Amino acid sequence: MDARTPFHLEPLPATFGARVTGLRLAGLDEADFAALYEAWLEYGLLVFPGQNLSREEQVAFASRFGPLEFRLAPISNVREDGSVRLPDDDWVQVLKGNMGWHCDSTYMPVQAKGAVFTAHIVPASGGETEWADMAAAFEALSPEMRARIAPLSAYHSLRRSQARIGHDYRKSTEHGGYGADVETPPLRPLVKTHPETGRPCLMIGRHAFGIPGLADAEGEALLDELLGHACQPPRVWTHAWAPGDAVIWDNRRLMHRARPWDLSKPRVMFHSRIAGDPATESAAA
Numbered sequence: 024m025d026a027r028t029p030f031h032l033e034p035l036p037a038t039f040g041a042r043v044t045g046l047r048l049a050g051l052d053e054a055d056f057a058a059l060y061e062a063w064l065e066y067g068l069l070v071f072p073g074q075n076l077s078r079e080e081q082v083a084f085a086s087r088f089g090p091l092e093f094r095l096a097p098i099s100n101v102r103e104d105g106s107v108r109l110p111d112d113d114w115v116q117v118l119k120g121n122m123g124w125h126c127d128s129t130y131m132p133v134q135a136k137g138a139v140f141t142a143h144i145v146p147a148s149g150g151e152t153e154w155a156d157m158a159a160a161f162e163a164l165s166p167e168m169r170a171r172i173a174p175l176s177a178y179h180s181l182r183r184s185q186a187r188i189g190h191d192y193r194k195s196t197e198h199g200g201y202g203a204d205v206e207t208p209p210l211r212p213l214v215k216t217h218p219e220t221g222r223p224c225l226m227i228g229r230h231a232f233g234i235p236g237l238a239d240a241e242g243e244a245l246l247d248e249l250l251g252h253a254c255q256p257p258r259v260w261t262h263a264w265a266p267g268d269a270v271i272w273d274n275r276r277l278m279h280r281a282r283p284w285d286l287s288k289p290r291v292m293f294h295s296r297i298a299g300d301p302a303t304e305s306a307a308a
């Protein structure tokens with residue numbers, strides 16, 4: 024704990040992220056929240072062990088960061104009756120899709136600002152969440168690559184990224200198909216300036232495809248090259264969950280993915296998605 028922060032903040036051994044203890048997220052006063060928000064902008068990912076937030080507390084905490092894109096969604100392979108979903112289940116297909124690097128809602132007209140994610144039931148092994156720092160990734164690019172990608176954009180589509188893993192998202196009934204009804208994929212620049220820190224960030228990930236001005240194969244090769252460069256130590260961090268953990272990440276700076284686990288084992292997480300500001304998170308077209 025230092026004079027600046029009313030809680031204990033331990034930076035993670037990566038270019039981003041911090042573990043935060045010594046505070047209760049439910050019931051933060053304004054001054055503590057202001058300090059926490061500043062830490063969130065600085066570190067991009069804050070990990071809070073042992074918070075055991077109720078659903079209402081999670082939504083209330085997420086809402087302090089801005090309007091919500093959605094309040095609380097179970098990210099789970101467990102049905103309401105407690106049975107584990109089968110491999111061909113729509114929800115399991117979505118969970119498999121989440122195992123590819125991505126930013127949330129880049130396939131929507133307005134991409135997300137961030138997310139609060141909490142663990143409720145976790146498998147004994149696997150099922151971690153991993154993040155990657157796209158501000159540090161941009162800074163580590165060669166001047167030649169920076170110049171090459173500066174004028175480029177890519178389309179983003181969830182329907183397409185799910186199709187690449189064999190999931191027809193349009194037919195999804197039980198899941199609801201959030202994001203599958205976007206008919207015109209948004210176009211987003213490969214380099215996006217963070218609206219609050221001013222840092223340029225790479226905007227890539229599994230939803231990105233089709234760079235205008237490049238042949239398909241050339242565009243795919245470039246996106247693969249950027250992804251391979253970006254998601255390497257020290258720009259990645261993996262969190263092994265314990266029930267009761269909460270995190271908040273900055274979706275404008277970090278990509279994330281779930282790590283695989285034995286899908287016959289239950290994993291129940293809750294996700295609250297903070298809406299992007301349309302002034303800064305809207306697609307270019």
Ligand SMILES: [Fe+2]
Binds near residue numbers: 279
């Ligand atoms: Fe996600």
